[in-house]
Amino acid sequence: MRILVTGADGFAGRHLCALLRAAGDEVLEAHGPRAEGVNSHALNFDITDEAAVRAAMERARPEGIIHLAAFSSVARSHGNPTRVFAVNAMGTVNLLTAARESASEARVLLISSGEVYGPVHEGARATEEQPLAALSPFATSKMAAETAGRQFHRSYGLRVVVARPFNHLGEGQDAIFAVPSFAAQLRAIQKSKGEPVLRTGNLDSIRDFSHVGDVVAAYRLLLTAGEPGQTYNICSGEGRTIRSVLEEMLVLSGVSARIEQDPARMRPSEIPYSVGTPDKLRALGWEPKRTVTEALREVLGPTGL
Missing domain, CATH: 3.90.25.10 (UDP-galactose 4-epimerase, domain 1)
Structure with a gap:
């Protein structure tokens, strides 16, 4: 599959691109504008620049899209909510709009976060159906991105799947x-x-901690086997x-x-x-390794x- 990965130069993005290539996929890496020159084969654009995103999508014309590009620090999001929403919410809208125009048949995996649940009742595990209660600009912006993804699926038939990863660890994290x-x-x-x-x-x-290798394996599985319009937790439970x-x-x-x-x-x-429950993801055949x-x-x- 020809897969466009935004945020490919980030922590999970680097692990994901390696996994996809090992599986035989053609990977199109999308880096932020500050990564210019680091990888001559990558697409370099600002996710908040609507025209640049559209141009990149028209050039790439992928069969699958995994949208990782984000302002990812929960702690730092409190100090810069405007930038957080510009990147995480409007950046996602830019991506979805470009996909609708130039890659309408592509499968799209939007990476959200377990942070959208807010505090989970101690001893319980968050399911995908429970109400969301974001406590940070980061989490609220991810909720907005999810909402946009579902709207594009319902209104335009874009094959959007949402992933909610919980905390993941491994080599290369900032x-x-x-x-x-x-x-x-x-x-x-x-x-x-x-x-x-x-x-x-x-x-x-x-x-709820997981190894980043298991998380990116879930991303590939959800891109290919996740049901459009559905949301999946990625966590250990x-x-x-x-x-x-x-x-x-x-x-x-x-x-x-x-x-x-x-x-x-x-x-x-x-x-x-x-803490979340991965039961819905496990039903697709995912198991942490x-x-x-x-x-x-x-x-x-x-x-x-």
Whole structure:
């Protein structure tokens, strides 16, 4: 299949493109405008530029589209909601409009987020049918993008599927996120470039973690087998505290450090518990094949750090 991947130069995007190529797909990478020159074969455009998106889609004419390009930091979204909505909501509308005009038969997978559920009742697991309760500009913009996708499906017959991935980990994730931030601090401590203090946000929140390899495998499955107009969680169905993840990283790295909570790393609105159910995805044949421990080893590096 000829597949256009937006956000191909991002964390999940790099893993996804490698998986698609290994499966024999023809991959058209779409990078942001700041990536110009990094990959001469990539399409470089700003997802918020309607004309540029249309031109890229007309050039690509894909059979499948996986839309990953996004403002992805929940924490930073509180400080720049206008940009978040421009990229995540209007960027998606630009993509859908271009697809309708130049690739109307393509299957389209929109990547949303488990953040759209907001706080899940402790002990429960979010299903795709439950009401949404976004607590951040990031999550609200993803809700808007989902709504646009469903409207384009209902009104114009565009074959849109929505994926809601929960937290995923692995090699190459930006240090603005918690787990790679922990790894970066552990490296600095090990190399004696920092005091043996590791600064964190809220460690008591419970999250549903998966290996990025399993998440991108779900993306390919949903692109080919997901039912248009439907939404699918991508998650493990199991919750663990961020504290337990950090403690495991300390053991794996062999580094000792004092843990201090940093007010600057706290979110304005915190979700104490977020766990989903992957039953709908599993019904398509998806099963996780990698563990969180494997992902943490990859984050830390081949030698532990």
